[in-house]
Amino acid sequence: MMQTQLVFIVAFSAFVSTGRGQQSLMEYMERRIVLLEERISQWHDQNSRHGTELRDFKNKVLTMLENLEKDKDAWRNEMENTNTRVERLEREVDYLETQNPAPPCVEVDEKLTELQINKAQKKKKEKYEKLTDCSDAISQVNAMKILKRFGSTSGLWTKDPLSTSDKIYIFDGTTNDTVYVYPRMRDFTLSSTRKAARIKLPYPWIGTGHVVYGGNLYYIRRQNEFQVIKFDLSNKTVVDSAVFPVEQQVPVYGLSSFNYIDIAADEEGLWAMYATKENEKNVCLAKIDPVTLGIEQMWDTPCPIENAETAFVICGAVYVVYNTKLPSRSRVQCIFDASGTMPGEDLPLVYFPKRYGAHSSMKYNPKEKQIYAWDDGYQIIYKLGMKAKGEL
Ligand SMILES: *[C@@H]1O[C@H](CO)[C@@H](O)[C@H](O)[C@H]1NC(C)=O
Numbered sequence: 098m099m100q101t102q103l104v105f106i107v108a109f110s111a112f113v114s115t116g117r118g119q120q121s122l123m124e125y126m127e128r129r130i131v132l133l134e135e136r137i138s139q140w141h142d143q144n145s146r147h148g149t150e151l152r153d154f155k156n157k158v159l160t161m162l163e164n165l166e167k168d169k170d171a172w173r174n175e176m177e178n179t180n181t182r183v184e185r186l187e188r189e190v191d192y193l194e195t196q197n198p199a200p201p202c203v204e205v206d207e208k209l210t211e212l213q214i215n216k217a218q219k220k221k222k223e224k225y226e227k228l229t230d231c232s233d234a235i236s237q238v239n240a241m242k243i244l245k246r247f248g249s250t251s252g253l254w255t256k257d258p259l260s261t262s263d264k265i266y267i268f269d270g271t272t273n274d275t276v277y278v279y280p281r282m283r284d285f286t287l288s289s290t291r292k293a294a295r296i297k298l299p300y301p302w303i304g305t306g307h308v309v310y311g312g313n314l315y316y317i318r319r320q321n322e323f324q325v326i327k328f329d330l331s332n333k334t335v336v337d338s339a340v341f342p343v344e345q346q347v348p349v350y351g352l353s354s355f356n357y358i359d360i361a362a363d364e365e366g367l368w369a370m371y372a373t374k375e376n377e378k379n380v381c382l383a384k385i386d387p388v389t390l391g392i393e394q395m396w397d398t399p400c401p402i403e404n405a406e407t408a409f410v411i412c413g414a415v416y417v418v419y420n421t422k423l424p425s426r427s428r429v430q431c432i433f434d435a436s437g438t439m440p441g442e443d444l445p446l447v448y449f450p451k452r453y454g455a456h457s458s459m460k461y462n463p464k465e466k467q468i469y470a471w472d473d474g475y476q477i478i479y480k481l482g483m484k485a486k487g488e489l
Pocket residue numbers: 272273274275301
């Protein structure tokens with residue numbers, strides 16, 4: 098445009114002086130004007146074409162966006178459908194598992210047979226002195242509740258079954274010296290650790306085999322040997338400690354190598370699951386005196402260590418929970434009843450509904466009949482359905 102004007106002005110000054118020049122100038126100007134007009138109309142065309150193209154493009158994009166939105170809805174529906182189907186399948190699997198408690202592989206099959214033989218032998222063994230007449234056994238897991246995701250993959254959380262307080266105790270990790278205490282469940286689920294009280298222990302703990310029982314914390318310390326430390330939670334002092342009177346200890350659960358001693362509380366008092374080199378295939382059980390920390394009685398259970406994840410005790414019977422190295426569903430696959438009242442055959446296999454990774458601990462609360470579990474950093478409560486031992 099600027100160039101055109103420039104040429105025009107130069108031409109004008111060259112021809113303006115003569116009459117012949119005037120005519121030529123008029124012709125020249127007309128030609129230029131025609132050319133300019135043509136170009137202007139071309140611009141118009143182009144502009145309106147661009148306008149149309151832009152509109153078309155905008156419309157296309159809008160349609161695409163609309164379609165995307167529709168697709169998204171379709172996807173969401175699809176996802177929901179799939180979820181429902183997965184849930185239904187899981188329920189079916191649950192049902193099938195309770196109907197046909199077939200062990201998942203031959204290896205386990207053999208162990209079960211072995212277990213039954215051992216059960217028959219065990220009946221001859223002496224019964225420990227029962228403190229209560231409890232005879233509850235798990236019939237199934239009735240419900241699960243995921244309370245929170247907190248801390249490391251391994252840890253434990255628990256309540257004192259003998260106390261009227263609702264305090265929640267959190268042991269994050271398999272070794273540390275600081276216990277978090279929340280006044281009640283709600284405070285734990287709703288707030289961060291900044292709101293928690295802290296108890297600093299005189300020695301770090303090892304594993305997840307600790308319990309809070311009657312106002313005391315019983316926890317495992319490893320120095321050269323393993324010790325059980327009894328720590329008074331009200332005045333924060335060590336009341337007593339005892340070297341666990343067993344030599345050459347090995348991890349008690351094949352899938353949780355951090356636990357050499359796992360203390361459990363039930364209706365009858367305190368127990369310890371442990372394992373030794375001497376009998377390295379099976380879980381051993383001991384009854385512990387909560388006052389003196391002395392061991393009252395010991396048993397070799399028929400429950401294999403291999404693929405065991407954790408265990409708990411209910412009314413004097415140990416329930417060992419198994420899994421596979423590639424985590425599937427946790428199940429109680431071996432029960433040893435120290436009180437000797439459980440019928441040996443056809444015990445139901447109890448399955449836990451779902452899992453994230455690995456249960457690093459399961460703490461049974463005899464008052465509430467539920468289990469506080471730590472599954473890969475999720476804090477879960479399993480509510481148990483019970484039956485009398487004789488009715489299993
Ligand atoms: C305990 O855990 C905290 C937080 O993870 C960490 O900072 C601290 O060093 C640990 N203490 C010990 C003694 O392991």
